[in-house]
Amino acid sequence: MTAMTAPMGKFGQSVKRVEDSRLITGNGRYVDDLVLPGQTYAAFVRSAYAHARIGAIDISAAEAMPGVVKILTGQDLVDGGLFALPSGWNLNSVDGTPARVGVHHALAVDTVRFVGEPVALVIAETRGQARDAADSVFVEYEELPAVVDMAAALGPDAPQLHPDIPSNRAFTWDIGNAAEADAAFARATRRVSLELRNNRLVPNAMEPRAINAEWRAYDGSMTIYLTHQNPIGMRLFFMMLLGLESENHLRVVSPDVGGGFGSKAPCYAEELVVAFAARAVGRPVKWTAERTESFLTDAHGRDHVTTAELAMDDEGRFLGLKVHTLANLGGYISTSNALVVSYMYATMLCGQYAIPAVHAVVEGVYTNTCPVDAYRGAGRPEAAYVIERLAHLAAREIGVDQAEIRRRNFVKAFPHQTPLVYCYDSGDYEGCLDAALRLADYAGFEQRRAEAKARGKLRGIGLSAYVEACGIGPSKLLASLGGGGGMWESCEIRVQPGGSVEVLTGAHNHGQGHQTVYAQIISERFGIPMDRITVVQGDTDRIQAGTGTYGSRASVGLSAAVKSCEKIIEKGRHIVGYMLGIDPGEVDFAEGIYTSAATNQTVAFTEMAGAAHAASSFPTDKLEPGLVATTFFDPPNFTYPAGVHVCEVEIDPETGVTEVVAFNAADDFGNVANPLIVEGQVHGGLTQGIAQALWENAVYDPDTAQLMTASYMDYGMPRADSLPEFGLAFWPSPTPVNPLGMKGCGEAGAIGSPPAVINAVCDALGIAHVDMPAAPEKIWRLCQERQEAL
Amino acid sequence: MEFTGSYLLPCSPETAWTALNDTEVLKSCLKGCEALERTAETEFTGKVAAKIGPVSARFSGTMRQTELDPPRSCRMQFEGQGGVAGFAKGGALVTLAARDGGTELTYVADTQIGGKLAQMGARLVEGTAKSMADDFFGKFAAAVAAMEPDASLAAEPSQDMSPPAGPSSGVSSWLMPAVIAIIVAAAAVVFLR
Numbered sequence: 001m002t003a004m005t006a007p008m009g010k011f012g013q014s015v016k017r018v019e020d021s022r023l024i025t026g027n028g029r030y031v032d033d034l035v036l037p038g039q040t041y042a043a044f045v046r047s048a049y050a051h052a053r054i055g056a057i058d059i060s061a062a063e064a065m066p067g068v069v070k071i072l073t074g075q076d077l078v079d080g081g082l083f084a085l086p087s088g089w090n091l092n093s094v095d096g097t098p099a100r101v102g103v104h105h106a107l108a109v110d111t112v113r114f115v116g117e118p119v120a121l122v123i124a125e126t127r128g129q130a131r132d133a134a135d136s137v138f139v140e141y142e143e144l145p146a147v148v149d150m151a152a153a154l155g156p157d158a159p160q161l162h163p164d165i166p167s168n169r170a171f172t173w174d175i176g177n178a179a180e181a182d183a184a185f186a187r188a189t190r191r192v193s194l195e196l197r198n199n200r201l202v203p204n205a206m207e208p209r210a211i212n213a214e215w216r217a218y219d220g221s222m223t224i225y226l227t228h229q230n231p232i233g234m235r236l237f238f239m240m241l242l243g244l245e246s247e248n249h250l251r252v253v254s255p256d257v258g259g260g261f262g263s264k265a266p267c268y269a270e271e272l273v274v275a276f277a278a279r280a281v282g283r284p285v286k287w288t289a290e291r292t293e294s295f296l297t298d299a300h301g302r303d304h305v306t307t308a309e310l311a312m313d314d315e316g317r318f319l320g321l322k323v324h325t326l327a328n329l330g331g332y333i334s335t336s337n338a339l340v341v342s343y344m345y346a347t348m349l350c351g352q353y354a355i356p357a358v359h360a361v362v363e364g365v366y367t368n369t370c371p372v373d374a375y376r377g378a379g380r381p382e383a384a385y386v387i388e389r390l391a392h393l394a395a396r397e398i399g400v401d402q403a404e405i406r407r408r409n410f411v412k413a414f415p416h417q418t419p420l421v422y423c424y425d426s427g428d429y430e431g432c433l434d435a436a437l438r439l440a441d442y443a444g445f446e447q448r449r450a451e452a453k454a455r456g457k458l459r460g461i462g463l464s465a466y467v468e469a470c471g472i473g474p475s476k477l478l479a480s481l482g483g484g485g486g487m488w489e490s491c492e493i494r495v496q497p498g499g500s501v502e503v504l505t506g507a508h509n510h511g512q513g514h515q516t517v518y519a520q521i522i523s524e525r526f527g528i529p530m531d532r533i534t535v536v537q538g539d540t541d542r543i544q545a546g547t548g549t550y551g552s553r554a555s556v557g558l559s560a561a562v563k564s565c566e567k568i569i570e571k572g573r574h575i576v577g578y579m580l581g582i583d584p585g586e587v588d589f590a591e592g593i594y595t596s597a598a599t600n601q602t603v604a605f606t607e608m609a610g611a612a613h614a615a616s617s618f619p620t621d622k623l624e625p626g627l628v629a630t631t632f633f634d635p636p637n638f639t640y641p642a643g644v645h646v647c648e649v650e651i652d653p654e655t656g657v658t659e660v661v662a663f664n665a666a667d668d669f670g671n672v673a674n675p676l677i678v679e680g681q682v683h684g685g686l687t688q689g690i691a692q693a694l695w696e697n698a699v700y701d702p703d704t705a706q707l708m709t710a711s712y713m714d715y716g717m718p719r720a721d722s723l724p725e726f727g728l729a730f731w732p733s734p735t736p737v738n739p740l741g742m743k744g745c746g747e748a749g750a751i752g753s754p755p756a757v758i759n760a761v762c763d764a765l766g767i768a769h770v771d772m773p774a775a776p777e778k779i780w781r782l783c784q785e786r787q788e789a790l
Numbered sequence: 791m792e793f794t795g796s797y798l799l800p801c802s803p804e805t806a807w808t809a810l811n812d813t814e815v816l817k818s819c820l821k822g823c824e825a826l827e828r829t830a831e832t833e834f835t836g837k838v839a840a841k842i843g844p845v846s847a848r849f850s851g852t853m854r855q856t857e858l859d860p861p862r863s864c865r866m867q868f869e870g871q872g873g874v875a876g877f878a879k880g881g882a883l884v885t886l887a888a889r890d891g892g893t894e895l896t897y898v899a900d901t902q903i904g905g906k907l908a909q910m911g912a913r914l915v916e917g918t919a920k921s922m923a924d925d926f927f928g929k930f931a932a933a934v935a936a937m938e939p940d941a942s943l944a945a946e947p948s949q950d951m952s953p954p955a956g957p958s959s960g961v962s963s964w965l966m967p968a969v970i971a972i973i974v975a976a977a978a979v980v981f982l983r
Contacts, residue, residue: 046905048876048904048905048906048907049877049904049905050904115904115908115909292909295909296909703902704902704904704908706903706904706905706909707909708908710908710909711909
């Protein structure tokens with residue numbers, strides 16, 4: 001029998017994802033698949049009102065129903081010592097006062113503040129029994145007026161959501177320099193301004209949120225199986241909020257995670273309640289969200305209302321930028337949202353442009369809606385949308401081409417310190433623009449427009465030159481901005497006696513292909529086949545430390561892995577030195593083989609691994625046995641991926657339907673480890689970004705604050721047949737901030753594409769602005785107005 | 791959400807008025823109605839049990855009549871609670887007018903819905919309300935025909951008189967906007983499970 005040669009990994013190669021055959025053949029293992037001995041099931045009683053005082057809660061009928069184990073209300077949780085949900089970021093207002101954080105009980109105690117807010121939990125022997133009993137819990141509500149619109153919420157007549165938080169304003173935060181911005185505007189001869197809305201989105205992970213929690217009374221410890229992007233971070237949150245003795249008393253396991261897009265990063269009320277319940281009943285409790293629950297309570301994305309103004313000289317050089325944003329927080333401040341709307345958003349408002357004077361103000365506003373938090377891009381899409389819409393208007397105002405206005409204002413030298421805290425690491429914005437224009441055949445567009453016109457279609461082209469911040473770090477900077485620090489990632493590499501390798505990382509895969517990319521990179525370093533490498537994630541009993549996966553942090557985790565590889569290889573050099581009786585300095589290592597140039601002797605990596613564990617060929621007082629290396633990597637800066645997206649749309653003026661007929665993107669993700677996976681990430685990001693621009697929109701009834709788009713009948717999800725073939729090119733400027741030169745690609749597609757689409761729509765219709773989503777009804781009306789004007 | 795509709799009843803306006811205020815008649819025509827009581831001169835409460843497929847739920851509602859002008863018109867305020875299924879509340883104006891061969895009943899109801907009822911979307915609410923209401927009115931027309939002393943009017947009921955314009959279910963009564971909303975709440979649970 002001839003053994004198949006397993007593939008060797010190589011950085012930069014399109015290795016197929018090793019996890020896919022398992023996942024697409026039904027062998028993924030998700031939280032809901034797990035049934036524990038003595039399993040019980042939970043169902044939530046949720047508020048049908050957006051804003052109401054809670055009166056009596058009658059659980060007597062439900063308690064008597066078959067299979068019911070226990071029913072918990074908000075008061076039970078308070079009595080049981082469960083802490084309220086915290087804001088995970090300390091943001092200060094302009095006047096120096098801390099953000100006003102409304103008390104967020106995991107189960108509402110006296111007031112509900114958004115539709116779907118959990119009020120009680122029923123635990124029963126089966127899922128069906130839990131649901132039936134939940135239907136029989138009667139809650140008295142005294143309905144209060146509700147508010148959805150942020151301007152209205154700030155007004156004098158608005159209902160107040162939280163006691164002691166007047167005007168529903170959580171904070172008024174600013175960044176930049178107001179005086180310098182004013183001076184720039186005074187100097188400027190040309191200006192453009194814009195009021196825009198960044199539409200609220202529902203995240204729609206394929207796997208809904210789920211938890212299975214098990215309490216062990218004998219030692220006061222708990223295991224939580226949780227679908228989450230950051231299991232290690234959740235260990236800390238749950239340990240503190242439940243009041244467990246220490247981190248060591250809580251194990252958090254996240255098995256396969258079916259998508260997150262940011263929505264599986266917060267610490268949620270429901271999961272906390274289920275963990276509390278498991279302790280209360282002394283049996284495992286499982287909850288899996290129904291799709292409607294996902295719509296109502298998975299942290300939503302975006303929802304900004306922004307006014308922005310750009311000052312220029314006569315040649316269209318950007319002199320100053322002023323931005324004022326109302327950020328809808330929802331009924332409470334979700335875990336990371338104070339960060340998302342401030343340092344993940346306003347810091348990026350300059351985009352790719354060298355704008356010397358900037359001032360941005362963000363007001364965080366409570367409304368009777370689902371809490372908002374990170375969603376694919378988390379603040380950077382909102383920033384790119386503002387500056388790229390302004391750039392489009394600037395080109396119109398000055399009367400120059402869309403590409404030319406950008407070219408005139410690009411940052412050209414790196415590192416570039418922006419006036420908004422961050423310092424861009426590397427880039428070649430003009431080269432990237434040219435690459436995108438070539439890819440899109442920009443020069444041939446007017447011919448395509450004329451050809452479309454002959455067919456009765458309005459064709460438009462839109463550009464977007466985005467830059468974003470990935471690989472979040474360093475810890476010290478983030479702590480100084482209001483976070484808890486801890487923005488490193490760890491990687492432990494264990495080489496077993498037989499030469500197989502176990503990789504333990506605190507990053508957690510939820511669709512990024514970590515099993516493939518970690519194995520690919522380590523395979524190349526060690527010169528061993530990829531199938532000899534196992535990537536272990538998502539179990540806090542196995543992985544000591546880490547910070548999870550969000551904001552394209554693969555570069556941080558992989559950097560830690562590479563450094564651990566170097567430590568292993570270096571130790572191997574010493575072991576081989578003893579084995580061959582030569583100085584370790586004379587031992588070379590390449591493609592899995594240690595060689596001595598002097599003697600021509602060789603030792604394979606796997607032989608060295610065996611020797612490390614046997615510990616018989618070297619003095620153990622001088623060299624420790626075993627072969628394990630751990631690295632904590634704290635990046636010295638963010639990475640700043642950037643790119644240019646070119647979108648072409650055709651609008652049918654008879655129906656108002658906008659079709660994206662071409663979409664091309666040239667992106668700088670730094671060095672690309674696996675182009676196949678990166679292209680997949682870009683395809684997904686572009687799809688979500690195009691969907692935000694054209695279809696997706698979470699709509700609350702303005703009077704009752706009922707979520708009107710709470711199912712796939714009413715919420716416009718993107719479909720493959722609504723999208724063009726994407727044209728992609730990489731234009732890498734490797735980052736100096738990590739050893740691999742990688743920047744990150746997970747969010748880029750969703751950041752660059754919405755302004756590219758809307759710029760194209762505006763170009764097609766010859767209008768200044770249309771708010772997202774550019775749905776057919778809205779566009780049809782604009783076409784009618786256009787027709788009348790002609 | 792606005793519901794409008796009209797229906798031709800095979801009876802005089804006086805008979806229709808009487809029937810629409812007769813809780814026993816309404817109860818017998820309304821599938822799953824467990825209780826329908828007059829709690830005061832112009833106030834009613836009701837309970838409807840709906841079991842559709844594996845889901846059963848119980849809905850309770852209240853209705854208060856205002857601006858009574860028998861047998862011509864009446865305004866009302868109503869509110870229905872369906873537990874997890876959500877709630878419906880609103881106001882309605884119902885008018886009765888003598889027509890050849892009977893009485894035309896017309897209603898305009900403005901309804902606010904909440905919870906699952908709102909989340910499922912208007913199109914399902916309307917469709918379900920219509921089928922529930924058709925069922926009710928088939929029985930109600932037969933009931934008023936039996937009550938009608940003038941035999942010339944107690945003929946087969948004709949179908950919808952007004953073609954639906956915009957959102958329209960088909961039918962109503964004093965209690966119907968409230969009752970329909972409550973029933974739809976029950977249906978909503980099934981669609982959303």
